Amino acid sequence: MTNTSATDIVPAQIIGLGTNSITLRTENNEIVKVKQPATAKKDKVFMQTMKDILKSGLWIPVNKKLNQLLHYDWFDAPIESYSF
Template identity: 55%
Template sequence: MNTTNNIVPAQVIALKKQRVILKTETNEVITVNVSKGKKKDKVFMLTMADLLRSGLWIPVNRTLRQLMRYDWLDTPVKSYAF
């Protein structure tokens, strides 16, 4: 299986109880389940709300239905060198 086609850019279009709903460039709707731990993580949920408002594109694995874990989501600000 070619995994490079599974990683696609998507926009957050809705936040539901335990789900983040995203739309790809080809208008495919992807639903990502949010773990209970992430649901209670205020920074994560605020980030998802900000992404919903801003319309920024983020990487999503369409097959696994998971948000990709890259620096934009996981690296603390203090780790960046300015």
Template identity: 55%
Template sequence: MNTTNNIVPAQVIALKKQQVILKTETNEVITVAAPKGKNKHKIFMLTMTDLLRSGLWIPVNRVLHQLMRYDWFDTQIINYSF
């Protein structure tokens, strides 16, 4: 099975209490569950709200229904060098 096509760019198009709804370039709709835990959930949903407003494309695994964890999501700002 070729997993390269499973990672696709998607935009956040809607937010629900425990879910993020994304749309791929081919208009496939993917639902991702928000993380459990009050602090993680709050920060995650604030980030998703910003992505919804900005329209940025983010990597998502269309089969596993998970956001890909790359530097854009995991690295703290103090770890970046400009």
């Protein structure tokens, strides 16, 4: 099992979509290239969702150490765990 530190998971914007990869830019202007998940080929809305995120400029979580998109968002924990 790979250890992941808090600094490995960062917000990033999609800046490019390829046939098998997604290119992202972090807040520190680091470029991270990730492979599309294996499930993306079977998921009919995955690429459209990625295009929508690219167009909107949303920031999404990415593990820059493992070069992977995260399948959950920042608020994966129960809302009771957060203080606003």
